[in-house]
Amino acid sequence: MSDWMIELVDITKRYGNIVANDHVTLRIRRGELMTLLGPSGCGKTTALRCITGQNIPDEGRVFIDGKDVTDVPTHRRELGMVFQNFALFPHMTVFENVEFPLMIRRMDKSERAKLVRDALKLVRLEGYEKHYPRQLSGGQQQRVGLARALVYRPKVLLLDEPLSNLDAKLREEMRFEIKDLQQRLGITAVYVTHDQEEALALSDRVAVMNKGCVQQVGTPAEIYDHPATKFVADFIGLSDFIPAKVVAVEPERVVLDVQGERIAAPPSESVSPGLDVLLFIRPNDVRLRAAEGDRQPNEIAGVIAKSTYLGDKFDYRVDVHGVEVRVQTHGAERFDNGQAVYVYLPHERCRIILESLVCPVR
């Protein structure tokens, strides 16, 4: 038995001239929840539809549970799916909706009733059996969708932006409910979303996609702390990108030239002296102090261009030799517009990103 529950191997899918999936390779472990994260049009839904079989890839193979299912039609793939618009059967009651996959499988009537009751209990919808979907709230409808997807214990649970039609408070609540269910049942799940917060909160691993390519696959912490491309860094959280040139590559550090100043960053792969790179850092990792005394290593001089009060923090735009650096501080110390400051870029928080890197995961 292979470790992978779902494997997309070198999938390419075109719609006319548009390449929706460009050599996408994704492997999803048994029992893990993987999120496909990206902006609309990034190819995450196309990839999901390759798993469901609603899309047949132009190139590449799809494996579920070690079996090549590329040419297997949707209805024989044994999947459970939750849809963004719920996609319940409007002419059936809640009970009939959840019973549908079992009815299709010609299961015994009394056994069906038992499984439906169990599934409805799982999503806390007992007592709503005779309601029609239109009589339920959005959150309740999505719970019915979840029960329908889980009732026959499919190998894989697919969730296509399941929470984006719900209001913010309910969304957060359902997020944990889904995570909890997925862990309790130990089911493999693929979760498609454009909401980075949702992805970080839910996932065991995240696959960030853009323009039909997988940009990076990793745990939420890896994605946040070590973004592989400019896109990933930009898409998840706030970012500073400072143009820099590699001066020296040493075993312990990489020395960069930032507007004539020397900045040290942790070692990075595939950099060589003379290369133009981006120095990436999160605005809340940058420190500021008034420009007094000698500058420490990794400090560069700048001038406060704009400051904004955000309640729990200050947001500064600092002009560093013509480059704007965004800084967020929680400290009590305030800086005024036009004040000269030293901007400290902590060595261990600096990352080197190659702007030319667009489709790193192949």
Added chain:
Amino acid sequence: MRTLRQYLQALLNAKKLLAYTFLLCFFLWVTTPFLMILLKSFGRNWFGKLWFPPEFTLDWYKWAITVTNVPEVLRNTLVIAGIAVTISTLIAIPTGWALGRRQIPGKEVIMSTILLPRMIPPIAYALGVAQIFYRLHLIDTHIGVAIAHVAICAPYAILVLSSTFEGLDERVLEAASVCGANNLRTFFHVTLPLVMPGILSSIIFTFTTSYNEFTLTLMTYGPKTITLPVRTYLAVGEGYWEVTSALSMILIIPSLFVLFMIQRQVQPEKLVGGFKGV
């Protein structure tokens, strides 16, 4: 303060009164002609300026049924309506599917072409139809009259069905296939139940259209294909008002039945959608 409230209350009551008066007038305006026909068809010796017939009888119905040969005429009407409904529905299902669910260039042009027979005066259209039918020997055949009816029945059917199919949510069908249903079972368990109300209302509309159609029938009928509306018209010419009224009542009954069916069967909210927040 209190007087103000009373004043507003009175205004509100007056508004209500006005609304009810208006409703009553409308009701009378719609129903009185029917009432007149009903009384006429049962009344005897009802002449002059009397508001109510002095005696009641079933004679006119007996006359209508024997003299004007109602069973035969009703049979003609139903056969023609049946054929017209069948052809219209068979045309409208694929057309409606294509117009409702596919991206077709010039959709609006196609739609207005389909609706054209309903826009031009029926008598002008019927004249043209008659000219063609004489040459094709379709005059005085059930199929011929039915085909003439299709020209005005099918637009209704296409209009109703294209919006029915348009409202059918592709993702609900996808959900069925993810749940394990193949195309056939998706069709029978999901697609068909969802579009059935639309198909049913299309059938009801086309049926009543054909059943009540007068102008097109008048230009294409013959002795073997007299329908109820035409027979009623002819009876007016023959001068027996009571018999004509009885005929009209017979003509009305199926329409009332259909109206009842629409109320019972077609629940638009069951059609498609009804989701919250989408």
